[in-house]
Amino acid sequence: MSFEDWRRIDVDQYDPENVYVEDELPDTRPNTSLQDIQSLTQTLRSSIQRMDIVNALKTAIENAPYGASEEVKDAFLHSVYEVFVSVKLSDINNFIGQFDIDSIDAIVKFVYVLMSKEWALKQSSTLIVWLDRIVETVGDGPIVRYLSDPYKL
Amino acid sequence: MSITFNLSKNPIYDHCFTSDRTHVAITQGKDVLIYNLQNPSKPQLLTTLKHHDKPITAVDISIDGKIVTCSQDRNALVWTLQPNGEYKETLVLLRINRAATCAKWSPNGKKFAVGSSARVISVCYFEEENDWWISKHIKRPIKSTILSLDWHENNVLLASGSTDGHLRVFSTFIKGVDAKPNPSIWGERLPFQTLCLDVNLSSWIQDVKFSPDYQFVAGVGHDSSLFVVYPGSGELEVSKLDKIKTSNLPFTSVIFANNSKLICAGYDCHPIVFEGNASQGWKHTYSIDDPTKKKVNVVENQSARNMFRQMDLKGSTEQKSNTLLTIHQNTITQLKPFQYDNNGLIRFSSSGNDGKVVIFDV
Numbered sequence: 001m002s003f004e005d006w007r008r009i010d011v012d013q014y015d016p017e018n019v020y021v022e023d024e025l026p027d028t029r030p031n032t033s034l035q036d037i038q039s040l041t042q043t044l045r046s047s048i049q050r051m052d053i054v055n056a057l058k059t060a061i062e063n064a065p066y067g068a069s070e071e072v073k074d075a076f077l078h079s080v081y082e083v084f085v086s087v088k089l090s091d092i093n094n095f096i097g098q099f100d101i102d103s104i105d106a107i108v109k110f111v112y113v114l115m116s117k118e119w120a121l122k123q124s125s126t127l128i129v130w131l132d133r134i135v136e137t138v139g140d141g142p143i144v145r146y147l148s149d150p151y152k153l
Numbered sequence: 154m155s156i157t158f159n160l161s162k163n164p165i166y167d168h169c170f171t172s173d174r175t176h177v178a179i180t181q182g183k184d185v186l187i188y189n190l191q192n193p194s195k196p197q198l199l200t201t202l203k204h205h206d207k208p209i210t211a212v213d214i215s216i217d218g219k220i221v222t223c224s225q226d227r228n229a230l231v232w233t234l235q236p237n238g239e240y241k242e243t244l245v246l247l248r249i250n251r252a253a254t255c256a257k258w259s260p261n262g263k264k265f266a267v268g269s270s271a272r273v274i275s276v277c278y279f280e281e282e283n284d285w286w287i288s289k290h291i292k293r294p295i296k297s298t299i300l301s302l303d304w305h306e307n308n309v310l311l312a313s314g315s316t317d318g319h320l321r322v323f324s325t326f327i328k329g330v331d332a333k334p335n336p337s338i339w340g341e342r343l344p345f346q347t348l349c350l351d352v353n354l355s356s357w358i359q360d361v362k363f364s365p366d367y368q369f370v371a372g373v374g375h376d377s378s379l380f381v382v383y384p385g386s387g388e389l390e391v392s393k394l395d396k397i398k399t400s401n402l403p404f405t406s407v408i409f410a411n412n413s414k415l416i417c418a419g420y421d422c423h424p425i426v427f428e429g430n431a432s433q434g435w436k437h438t439y440s441i442d443d444p445t446k447k448k449v450n451v452v453e454n455q456s457a458r459n460m461f462r463q464m465d466l467k468g469s470t471e472q473k474s475n476t477l478l479t480i481h482q483n484t485i486t487q488l489k490p491f492q493y494d495n496n497g498l499i500r501f502s503s504s505g506n507d508g509k510v511v512i513f514d515v
Binding site for chain 2: 006011015017020021023025101102105138139140141142144145147148149150
C-alpha cells in the first residue's frame with residue numbers, strides 16, 4: 001500500500017468506542033398522536049378562515065411534533081402546508097415582520113422540509129416565495145440554522 | 154484602517170505573530186512559512202518549516218518564541234530557534250489516530266494543548282530526561298472532534314469547543330509542571346481532567362475564548378450564532394447562557410477586545426463586532442470592513458463578449474464584478490489579537506482562505 005492511500009484506512013473499525021451517541025434533545029414531543037395533529041389541523045383551519053396566518057403559524061411552531069413517528073410528522077406537515085399556501089403572495093412581507101427570529105427559523109425549517117415532499121410540489125412556487133422574502137428581510141442566518149438544527153421533522 | 158499582506162495564493166488555515174509583532178508564521182499546505190514584516194510593503198520570507206507530510210491545521214508561538222505546529226498527519230512538532238538562526242524540530246508524542254485540528258500554547262509557554270478528531274485533547278509538556286514532549290489525554294466526556302481551544306491565564310484551565318456541540322472547560326493540572334491554581338469561579342480543587350463547565354449548544358463550536366477577566370467564555374457555532382456562557386457558583390452550574398442568532402453566515406473565529414466587546418469573523422469575509430454584558434445581553438453593534446457601506450465594484454471589462462458571458466454564466470445582463478467588496482476575498486479562518494493599549498485590544502489580525510493576512514483596527 002502506498003503512502004497516499006493513508007486516508008483510505010478505516011482507523012475506526014477496531015475501535016470499541018466507535019459509536020456516536022447523540023445527546024438527548026430536551027423539548028421533543030415523541031408521544032404526539034394522530035388525534036393531536038387532527039385537532040391541531042382544526043385549529044389551524046379556523047385560523048386560516050379568519051385570515052389569522054400569524055397565529056396559525058405560531059400555534060404550529062409551538063406544537064411541532066419533534067421526535068414523533070414519521071406518520072405524525074407527515075400529518076403535521078400537511079396541515080402546515082395548508083397554512084403556507086392559503087396566503088396571498090403580496091401579504092407575505094407583512095406576516096414576516098410579525099415574527100421573532102426563533103419563529104422565522106422554524107418557518108424556514110417547515111418550508112425546507114415541505115419542499116422535499118413530493119405532494120407539496122404542486123404549489124412549491126408559494127413556498128419559494130416565502131423563503132425568498134425571509135432571506136430578503138432576515139438574511140442567510142435561518143438557512144444556516146436549518147442545516148445545523150438537531151430538531152428534525 | 155487596515156494593512157493587507159498578500160502572502161500566498163493558497164489558503165492560510167492559521168497564522169500567528171511573534172510577540173514583538175515583527176514576524177508572522179502562516180500555514181501553507183504541509184509547510185509553515187515565516188515572514189519578516191518590518192517593511193509592510195515588502196514581506197520578506199525568512200524560513201520554511203518543513204517536516205509534516207499532511208496539511209498543517211494550526212500554528213502557535215509561545216511567549217518565549219517556541220513554535221508549535223500540528224497537522225493532519227497526526228503529529229505535532231515544537232520548533233526552537235537555534236543559535237545559527239535555523240529552527241530545530243522536536244517530536245511530540247500525541248498518541249492519536251486521527252488528524253490534529255488545533256494547537257495552543259499555555260500563557261507561560263510550559264505546556265500546550267492539541268485538539269484532534271480522535272476525541273481527545275492532548276495536553277503536552279516537556280520531559281527533560283528524554284528530550285521530547287509527552288502528552289496526557291483528556292478523554293471524557295468528549296464525544297467528537299475538538300475544533301478549538303483556549304487557555305486560562307493560570308495555565309491550568311482549558312476551554313474547548315467540539316463538533317458534539319459542547320463547550321467545555323477542563324483542568325489540565327500536571328504535577329511538577331504547574332503551580333497549584335488559586336480557587337476561582339471555575340472551581341477550587343482541580344486535579345487533571347476535572348470538568349469545570351459543560352454546556353450543550355447543539356451546534357459545532359468553531360471557536361472558544363475566555364473573557365479578558367477570565368470570568369466567562371464566548372463561543373461561535375456553526376449555526377451562525379454567538380454564545381456567551383457565564384458559570385455559576387455551584388459545580389458545573391451555568392448561571393447565564395446568551396445565544397445571539399445572527400443573519401450572517403457561520404463564524405469561524407472569535408476574539409475579545411475587552412470584557413464588553415468581542416469580534417467574530419468567518420464565512421462572511423469581514424469582522425463583525427458585538428457588545429454587551431451579563432445583565433443586558435450581547436448585541437451586534439457594527440461591522441469592520443463593512444461591505445454594505447462600500448460602493449459596488451466598477452466593472453472592469455465592458456465588452457460585448459463579457460456581456461454574453463455574463464448572460465451565459467449568471468443568467469443576467471447586469472454587469473457585476475467578480476471580486477467581493479470586502480478586503481478578504483474568501484473565508485476568514487482565524488482572528489488573533491495584535492496590539493493592546495490600556496483599554497484593551499486596539500488592533501487584531503486575520504488570515505483567510507484567500508492567502509491574505511490583514512491587520513484591522515478595532
